[in-house]
Amino acid sequence: MNNTQIEKNKNTKEGFKPEILVFCCNWCSYAGADLAGVSRFQYPPNIRIVRVMCSGRVEPVFILDAFQRGIDGVLITGCHIGDCHYISGNEYTRERMKHIKPLLKNLGIDARRFDLHWISASEGKQFAELIRNFTDNIQKLGPSNIPKKLGKIEIICE
Numbered sequence: 001m002n003n004t005q006i007e008k009n010k011n012t013k014e015g016f017k018p019e020i021l022v023f024c025c026n027w028c029s030y031a032g033a034d035l036a037g038v039s040r041f042q043y044p045p046n047i048r049i050v051r052v053m054c055s056g057r058v059e060p061v062f063i064l065d066a067f068q069r070g071i072d073g074v075l076i077t078g079c080h081i082g083d084c085h086y087i088s089g090n091e092y093t094r095e096r097m098k099h100i101k102p103l104l105k106n107l108g109i110d111a112r113r114f115d116l117h118w119i120s121a122s123e124g125k126q127f128a129e130l131i132r133n134f135t136d137n138i139q140k141l142g143p144s145n146i147p148k149k150l151g152k153i154e155i156i157c158e
């Protein structure tokens with residue numbers, strides 16, 4: 001299969017393999033993802049994990065940037081509330097992320113392409129299940145046409 005065919009398949013529902021970005025905090029959810037791998041819990045290989053020290057490190061602009069680059073779905077995972085290594089980082093995440101879905105909606109992006117979940121270091125099975133369910137949902141939504149919708153917007157980080 002050549003590059004043109006791959007590109008064409010990505011844009012059709014039949015050959016669609018979602019590209020999903022998963023932010024994992026170092027202390028809990030990344031360990032949960034690792035446990036899923038070590039325990040051989042099966043989940044789709046469509047995800048790319050970005051390891052951050054705390055879910056609180058994920059700024060909304062990271063999510064918009066990912067969508068603008070053609071990612072089909074973005075998932076943020078972190079420690080359960082009360083377990084954050086930095087005490088309240090995930091509480092900031094929770095508050096900040098409440099605004100993301102309405103923002104995505106305003107931009108014409110289906111808010112189901114984004115989600116936030118808490119995964120502990122011992123929840124490898126739950127991590128695998130979360131990835132399977134999220135991938136299924138993105139698969140049903142089909143390929144993202146977000147870069148076309150957003151056009152060339154400039155995201156400025158200060």
Ligand code: FES
Nearest residue numbers: 025054078079085
């Ligand atoms: S260290 Fe995991 S959410 Fe803060």
